[in-house]
Amino acid sequence: MKNSADINYLIDALPNDATCYGYCPDCDEVHYLTEGNSRRYALELMAELEENKRIDFHRPDPEPLFSTDCLWGKRGGQMFGVLECVDGDGNTVVLRAFSGQFNTRWQAEGWVSPTFDLAGYSQLMAKIESAIEQMTADIESCKQQSDHCRCKFEEAMGSGGRATQKDWRRQMKAALKALDLAKKNRRTYSQSMMNVFLDLYQLQNFKGNQRSILNVFYEDRGIPTGTGDCCAPKLLHAAAQKRLTPLGLTEFYFGRESKSSTRFHKVFYPGCKNKCQPILGYMLCGL
Ligand SMILES: [Zn+2]
Ligand SMILES: [Zn+2]
Structure with missing residues (x-):
């Protein structure tokens, strides 16, 4: 098990287009994924969000809750993510995620599910x-x-x-x-x-392991609220469950600038340090 300074050193040495990375205690190394072609799909998603102004654009009957108007309100915008994958037959599959809940909903058609058991x-x-x-x-x-x-x-x-x-x-x-x-x-x-x-968060990785987030989060501090709800873990978990091989991942912010002014409309961001990095190494393991 490496210390945090050594882990940061390895992260600093990653390629510039690495978008999703974390230390994997099992392998004692940093696993990562680059952007690949996912930015193209992310730009397509942004255009669809702008054009349709809702996230349930596959449905003929829009649900008012899924309007993107809420992203311009008091609460501010939200992170969205795209994962470019390939299936067993070599077909490209693109998965989409919104972070956490979208306007009080955990699930929406056309988007990956949360990483926890929703019924439970x-x-x-x-x-x-x-x-x-x-x-x-x-x-x-x-x-x-x-x-x-x-x-x-x-x-x-x-x-x-x-x-x-x-x-x-x-x-x-x-x-x-x-x-x-x-x-x-x-x-x-x-x-x-x-x-x-x-414990309802049972994260699957590409080695075929399924582990509770309690056993995955390796840093010796409390697990921050919302860990496992960001786009990157949601997308990787869904890909592992569907037996897809991820090729590239992109996350961007959409909507009114965040209160802390750390997130801006249509800007791309790598996986967050606080919640995601301590679980992404495990999640990317086996790729
Ligand atoms: Zn995150
Ligand atoms: Zn590993």
């Missing part, structure tokens, strides 16, 4: 939401109980006898302890559910 995700979200709701109600009732005990204690301090004061102090302490415990329960549950949620 919906079930899990429903379960988490109802459990959190119950725990929040528990916290609320503990809060009311501790407020009640504090009022009673303050009253007793004003007029009650020593025994009553002592009793309310004891009850107040017990109520505060119960409140702390209820809060801790909710926190622990949320954290543990985060890992269950991440």
Whole structure:
């Protein structure tokens, strides 16, 4: 396993047209993919987005949610990606992806699916939401109980006898302890559910491996929210599942400039460093 300085050195030495790369701990080297001919397909996609102003342009009946108007609103634009592949018979296949959700939707016709199990995700979200709701109600009732005990204690301090004061102090302490415990329960549950949620991301690579993102993300830090949802992992995962061989990958931003002014309309960007690089080495392995 190389250290981060050595990995950065290898990444700096990659060809200029490398668009998608990452360190693979299994092979102890950096795997990468260049742009290939994918820019041509990306330019075609941009033209289609501009012309149709929606992303479901294969459908005769457009869905309002899939209009590209949202990319010019407050939230700003979004990344799109294109992967040029070849199938077993030598035919060119071009896959398309949008990053994360498009206007609250994970899936749209003509675009690759997310890298996690969508049905499992919906079930899990429903379960988490109802459990959190119950725990929040528990916290609320503990809060009311501790407020009640504090009022009673303050009253007793004003007029009650020593025994009553002592009793309310004891009850107040017990109520505060119960409140702390209820809060801790909710926190622990949320954290543990985060890992269950991440485990729905079962990433496939070109060696025929399928691994949970929890075992793929090699950097020793928390997995950032949205890891696995960018275009590059979505495209590579879809290609591996369809047994296609990727030849070139391009990602570009489309829409209103990002708030941080780091992304601009119709500009091409390589895979991101924070979320993608720590998983792309594994995903490209076997190519
Ligand atoms: Zn990314
Ligand atoms: Zn490898």
